[in-house]
Amino acid sequence: MKKLLTVLLALVFVLSTAAAFADDAPQTLTLALRGGTYAEVIKQCLPAFEAEHNVKCEVLELSEGDLLSKVGLDAPNKEGAYDLIMVGSSNVATIFANGIAANLSELGYEFDEDIIPATTTTCIYDGDIYLAPYYGNVSVLMFNKQLVADAGYDAASIKTLDDLLAIGKSAQEAGKKGFLYRGDNPSNLVVDYLPILASYGGWVVDADYQPTVNSEASIEAMKFYLELIATGEAQKKDDIIASIDTGAGALTIGWPGWYTPTAETTGDYIALRGAAHEGDPAYNANVYGSWTIGIAANSTKKELALELLKYLMDPEVQYSTIPFGGVPCRFSSLLDEKVLETYPQYAAVCEALQTGIYRPAMEEWTEFYTILGTEIDNIVNGIKSVEDGLNDAQAEIEMQLY
Numbered sequence: 511m512k513k514l515l516t517v518l519l520a521l522v523f524v525l526s527t528a529a530a531f532a533d534d535a536p537q538t539l540t541l542a543l544r545g546g547t548y549a550e551v552i553k554q555c556l557p558a559f560e561a562e563h564n565v566k567c568e569v570l571e572l573s574e575g576d577l578l579s580k581v582g583l584d585a586p587n588k589e590g591a592y593d594l595i596m597v598g599s600s601n602v603a604t605i606f607a608n609g610i611a612a613n614l615s616e617l618g619y620e621f622d623e624d625i626i627p628a629t630t631t632t633c634i635y636d637g638d639i640y641l642a643p644y645y646g647n648v649s650v651l652m653f654n655k656q657l658v659a660d661a662g663y664d665a666a667s668i669k670t671l672d673d674l675l676a677i678g679k680s681a682q683e684a685g686k687k688g689f690l691y692r693g694d695n696p697s698n699l700v701v702d703y704l705p706i707l708a709s710y711g712g713w714v715v716d717a718d719y720q721p722t723v724n725s726e727a728s729i730e731a732m733k734f735y736l737e738l739i740a741t742g743e744a745q746k747k748d749d750i751i752a753s754i755d756t757g758a759g760a761l762t763i764g765w766p767g768w769y770t771p772t773a774e775t776t777g778d779y780i781a782l783r784g785a786a787h788e789g790d791p792a793y794n795a796n797v798y799g800s801w802t803i804g805i806a807a808n809s810t811k812k813e814l815a816l817e818l819l820k821y822l823m824d825p826e827v828q829y830s831t832i833p834f835g836g837v838p839c840r841f842s843s844l845l846d847e848k849v850l851e852t853y854p855q856y857a858a859v860c861e862a863l864q865t866g867i868y869r870p871a872m873e874e875w876t877e878f879y880t881i882l883g884t885e886i887d888n889i890v891n892g893i894k895s896v897e898d899g900l901n902d903a904q905a906e907i908e909m910q911l912y
Contacts, residue, residue: 536566539815542581542592545571547767548645548801549596551836552822559821565814574598581806585610590808593815597641599800600869602632606640607873611804614639617816624825626863629839632871633802641802642823643839645767648862649705649797650779650855652764654757657681661760665778665858670785671709671734674761678741681760688741690750690762693890696883701797702763703886706738707731708795708867709786714882715870721907723882724900732889732896734786739890751777765799766837766859772852779855781862796862797869800839832856839863874911881906 543549549571556567570592572580578601584591585608597605605611615638621630629643651668658664661680663673678688692698707713712727722728742759751769753759754777764779771777784795803822805815821827828838832849837859843849844860869875885903888894894902 534564536560536564537811537814538566538568539593539811539818540591541567541569541594541596542577542806543569543571543594543596544574544577544598544801547835548647551645551831551834554831554834555822555827559818563814563817565818567818574601578604581605581610582608584806585808587808589810590806592806593809593811594818595804595806596644597802597804599632599798599802600871600875602635602641602802603871603873603875605804606635609807611640612807612809612812614642614804614816614819617805617812619816619820622825624840624842626839626841626860628864628866629798629800632798632800632868641804642819643800644803644822645801646837646839646844646859646863647765647767647799647801648859648866649701649763649765649782649799650858650862651761651782652754652769652777652779653677653761654754654759655776655778656757657684657686657760660684665780668780669783670788670790671706671738672787675734675738675741677760678738682741686757687743687753687759688761689738690742690745690753690759691739692747692750693744693887694746696880696887699883699886699890700879701799703732703735704797704869705763705782705795706735708793708797709782709784710734711791711793713867714878715872719870719872721878721904721912723907724897724904728900729896731786732886732900736890736896744890767799767835770835770853771855773854780858781865794865794867796866798863798866800863877911878907881910 543552549569553569560567581592581595619639625643629646633639633641633643658677661677663677681688691702707728710727710731712725712731714723716722745753747768750762754762757776782795784793803819805812805819809815825840825842828840829843832843844856849856882903885899889896889899
């Protein structure tokens with residue numbers, strides 16, 4: 511009898527000890543993030559949060575297409591596979607239409623006054639907050655300082671598209687590459703062309719989201735774009751960065767997420783001024799490519815995920831990401847005196863984030879840019895004239911998407 515009692519007491523002790531350890535076991539949050547710098551800066555911040563909240567964060571680093579596909583396919587499930595999700599500003603229409611993101615306003619989240627207001631535009635749906643602007647990616651004019659100086663310019667004096675052309679021609683005459691662009695897929699072709707189009711006062715859709723890709727402004731912009739890229743060549747992103755850095759190339763449409771120059775580096779960037787020629791109106795011409803964070807609507811750990819979201823959006827936490835390539839959507843980070851001593855171009859990023867332009871918030875955007883990008887490729891390679899290529903793009907978009 512005593513032996514049986516001893517065994518029972520030992521069993522109770524083992525079970526109670528196991529339960530105690532189970533209570534101390536960390537919870538797991540699964541983060542579906544855009545791969546590259548965008549995920550890397552978040553990963554730098556996670557250890558402190560994990561330690562404080564007894565949490566293990568599993569990070570999935572995905573391409574833009576895979577990220578949207580995976581969170582979309584998981585959305586109908588009652589218990590979601592993801593907790594915190596990253597959403598590109600050009601994908602918000604799909605996210606909202608399919609109920610993929612949780613309503614952050616209902617969870618008690620609010621924006622503070624330090625966040626650049628324009629970066630919250632695509633985070634709000636039907637008056638409520640669903641996403642928070644985490645990474646301020648926005649198109650900028652990236653350039654090599656020496657080649658710009660050789661052409662008689664500096665960052666302050668580059669004011670029109672004509673100035674870009676003059677710099678590109680100067681580099682070309684010196685045996686360098688002038689304007690570099692990405693010609694490797696329809697999306698990149700369109701994105702690199704959009705700031706030029708916007709500087710001519712054109713856009714790809716009107717206020718009612720009807721296509722306008724063959725407008726008079728579009729035709730003028732494309733003709734200028736052909737002249738501009740003729741001073742350089744098509745390269746892939748990493749090659750473009752290397753070309754600007756080494757002085758092999760002069761100019762490109764770039765993104766802060768690509769490359770973080772310092773006061774000492776040979777590369778730099780500025781916000782595009784948005785004017786085609788001297789005396790022309792200056793339009794918003796810096797295109798948003800910002801990345802937001804939200805909580806999956808079917809997450810079973812919304813409260814904990816909200817704590818993580820608030821932590822990642824904290825001003826001090828965001829400030830800490832800058833040495834790792836972070837681009838907070840915050841005035842306090844981008845205009846901080848110490849930051850600007852090392853990274854003076856963040857003032858330009860702040861300017862661009864305040865006056866940018868969003869790609870159309872439409873579920874069909876992928877199909878839209880694929881059609882347009884295919885015809886731009888035909889134009890660039892001389893297969894079609896500017897007018898024929900843009901007219902064909904307009905007709906195909908109208909037929910396929912409207």
